[in-house]
Amino acid sequence: MEGPRWEALRPGGLRFVYGNGQHPPGLDSFLLASLPKLKPGWKVCDLGCGTGLLGLLLLQRQRALAVTGLDIQPEAVRLGKLAAAENRVEDRLFFRLEDLRETALPAGSFDLAVCNPPYFPPSAGPLPKGEARRTARTEEACTLEDVCRAAGRLLRWGGAFCLVHKPERLTDLLCALRGEGLEPKRLRLVSLRPERAPSLLLLEARRGGKPGLAVEKPLILENPDGSPTAELNRIYFREEAPL
Template sequence: MFADTDLSCDGFLGGRLRIWQPREGYRAAMDPVLLAAACPARPGETVLELGCGAGVASLCLAARVPGVRVTGLELQAGYADLARRNAAESGLGLTVVDGDLAHIPAGLRAQSFDHVIANPPYYPASGGTPARDAGRERALREKTPLALWLQAALRRLHPGGWLTMIQSADRLADVLALKGAGSIAILPVAPRAGRDATRVILRARKGGRGALRLLAPFVLHEGERHMRDGDSFTAAAQAVLRHGAALEI
């Protein structure tokens, strides 16, 4: 568990949401905001977030779509408690379940959802320098294989339900190993025009039969390079990150 002195309260969606996060552990940035914006949930529908952390993606989605019913599954108890606190203080509905997606708790296994969203760890289990903080290391480095994240997501979806996932661009081949879903759309996310994408957002439909679509990149920053301090987001990125707009796919 985290003491208040170990936390910071950070603004998301232009300050519309205030989220408690550990100062030294895993700290959400723009990726969960993009994930929430890409989920096509509508009021009254159900959403499960696998690995919800402190609740940033789930709460950004709940803020954008009034009446959506969101459940988060989180392995690390301290982060699960933060997600509950953040939901309560924001006045948004979020049910948080403690558990491992590789061994879904029985109560959650009995449910299915209209949507599943996920922001799995980007870094492979081997190689690289481990993070000094254990919670950050667990959130960023793959321990449960990405294939199991994909399988768990599909099992929790209704037939015809939608999976939305954000992942490092260099893991795209692993993401496309998804079986049991179709109508796949891939949105590359590039830091600037003309730069390689660093992230990809996948949307896939359980049982879908549509052709795979590779979309034009979503560009985050204006200009060819960083020229000044401060906000250089494109108008489209500002709409999503600052104003809570949907990310159309």
């Protein structure tokens, strides 16, 4: 059986890992990691963290964070701990084998929660092969409402919740957030090119925030010649310019 795969976020940067049976790292995690406006000293919770790619991306941007990842998959948590040790960030990147719906973490103890959640209900179409991939992509193990409820409980008053999702679930997402006391504050749609319909959305909500949603300019991934845009290159750490 093929072993874990290791890749670097950038030359000389942090390295992430994923197993053969797990959902491979995708664009959505990189895009999501670019959304929060990080502050040194923040406590961050990654809901459904997998092997910890999102936490490592945040630490690549801001080293003075404490990131706690929750996941129900033992192999993903094992690999995440391996990655923390490999990168010598065990003092800043922690993993807990827990169901986010029943976590023992104290309420109100985080400044930021992030999540790359399952996008589709099980009834939306054919299920991915393998338990780990089904857990990552479909709402078999937890629903959108479960994720928002966990974030609403774990965040301090005024704390931020950032996540990536599909545009067709926007109404569901906004309703779920408000239902848990998380006010949508920033929305950014992601398109391959300006003339294409959005394929993803990035959204930030605030616990106890006042009503008022800022719709930011779209994030475009590709130039007319097919090359990555400058912003996408920055998100992938291919350029030194700040995000």
